[in-house]
Amino acid sequence: MSVNSQYASDLRELKTKQAHLLEEVGDQWRTPEDLFWGINAVFGPFDMDLFTDGDNAHCARYYTAEDNALTQDWTADLNGGKGFANPPYSRPCKDEDGNDMTGMITIMNKAKTERDQGAKLAFLIRGVPSETWWPELADHICFIKGRVGFKLPDWFIPANDKQKASSAGFAGAIAIFDKEWRGGPISYIHRDSLRAQGKKLLDMVEAAAEKKAATYITGTIETRPETAVQGEPIIAPQVSAQIDIEEQIAKVLAEPANSVWPIEVLKLVQKAFEEQPNKFNELRHRVLCEKVNKLRLDNVSDNDILSNLIAMLEKCEPMGVAA
Template sequence: MSVNSQYASALRELKTKQAHLLEEVGDQWRTPEDLFWGINAVFGPFDMDLFTDGDNAHCARYYTAEDNALTQDWTADLNGGKGFANPPYSRPCKDEDGNDMTGMITIMNKAKTERDQGAKLAFLIRGVPSETWWPELADHICFIKGRVGFKLPDWFIPANDKQKASSAGFAGAIAIFDKEWRGGPISYIHRDSLRAQGKKLLDMVEAAAEKKAATYITGTIETRPDTAEQGEPIIAPQVSAKIDIEEQIAKVLTEPANSVWPIEVLTLVEQAFSANPNTKTEFRQQTLCERVNQRLLDNVLKNDIIAELNSMLARCEQVEDAA
């Protein structure tokens, strides 16, 4: 149910202005596409964007300022999926009913509460542990090496030539709230690595979308014998229908390859490869990591997991140069 507030009203008015100043952007700085999809590849896939202005959402489902995310049931809405957030950093404000709408302390407390109820969340935040709102009780903090820059919103119209975004950026981190997390409390990943992984996914999505579009258009070419010359192709009215790009994204990203595994997972996989040195390949390692991670979540004993991995590798064709 949408709510009204001074915050939401001011945002609607801002988006309709004919020109903007950088200082007006406030909470609406946009996460770069490649950075988001890189985070999605490592910690997703994400099903919902929790804090958006309606135009900058990265997921098919999202909350807007009118929805007031802090009044929503994230756990129920995610329904087992994962949520992403680039949260607002503005000073605390409330909606017309007195509910908090912004304020990082409140947002982080909300994340902990939802996590305890089963929600799985990833927050892209400033990497500044000295902040009073710093999520000490997050299950994992991944510090991003290299400063993180953000994009101006699509609706931003510069009032003059001075309204250009700075490329300086700031230190960033990814806070994971997930009570099933089995890795260590802290890790590090370079910004360029995230962006590179994100670009790979974007390229895959673009290729899939182009293929879908070409197939769709080709499939709607018909011959109209009553008015067209014999063999004259025409495009049927269906071609104007919206091509389901979200479907293509879902196919590519339903189970993206994870490149960050808990130490416990990697240790068991390496033990298996040590016993079967001529079987190691990148694909097999990824497969075993997925299997081990699931077995640990199912509370299977480590000795039984190792036995299962050894049995799997014993059936694999050997790679002579793997040892």
């Protein structure tokens, strides 16, 4: 349901201006695509973008300022999926019904409440634990090494040559709200690692789109030749010769970021693969990390865990024989 608010009204007016100043962008700085997709690879996949201006959403489903995310039932709308948010940092404001629309303390409290009801959420936030809104009750905080820069919105029209985004950026972190989280409370990952993983996914999505378009065009020409323009080249799908894009995307999404797991987990998994190095692949690595983490939470000794892992690997075929 659309809500009335000065915040939403001001945003609509801002987007339609003929020229803009950097100071006007406010809450509407965009998460870079490769950074979002990197976070998606590590902590997703995401089903919904919780705070958007309607033009900068990263997911097919999203809330806008007119929806006022803070009045919505995230848990019900996610329905078991995961939500992403690059939240607004502006001063607290309310809609015309008196409901909060912004304010980081309110947003973090809302995230905790939804988490307790079963929602799984990932917030890209400023890495400043000294802030009063800092999510002490998040299930996991992943600090991003390297400063994070954000993009100007697509609708931004610079009023003059001075209206160029600074590349300085600021410290960032990813706050995870998920009561089923079984990793450690804190981890670290480099910004460039996230961007590299995101670039992989973006390349695959682009390839998948090209493949689908080529297949569609070829099918149209073959089944409805009357629609083809004279002299138009026929694009052969060559499906059998192409990489299975969907399978590759699933594989990348399955890749763990080592920084998500406690160092004790990673050391045990590494020792197991050192015993049988020809059994290593990324998916097995993730499975073993999950196994180790669960056994450690159950207070199983490290020696018993390592024996368990080696026994599991002994049943696997060496890489190159069967995956």
